[in-house]
Amino acid sequence: MPALLTVTLLITYVVISCKFNPKKAPISAADSENRQRPWIEKLGVTRDGALAMMLIVAVLGSIITGIATPTESGRDHRSCWCNCSLYTFQTL
Secondary structure: OHHHHHHHHHHHHHHHHHHHOHHHOOOOOOOHHHHOOOHHHHHHHHHHHHHHHHHHHHHHHHHHHOOOOHHHHHHHHHHHHHHHHHHHHHHO
16 A cells, blocks of 8 residues: 555656746657757766665665664665755756
8 A cells, every 4th residue: 555655646746846947848759859859968867866766775775684673774875865865956
């Protein structure tokens, strides 16, 4: 049940975020303007996604290897995510 709640909240966040800032919306196939963007901008999007994936891998890895309990791992994930979000908003 917690996973379903998390997925629902994430989808809700993405929809609301895209309504307020349409530039965050996924690129459609018909959008030729986005296809002409330089690679530097495309790498910026990849960087943001890579940060999220690294945090997920770090949390699950620390739980599976026994370095941290799920509670400790969640705490560390939350603090790292806050730092990453501050970094991402400063670079926008």
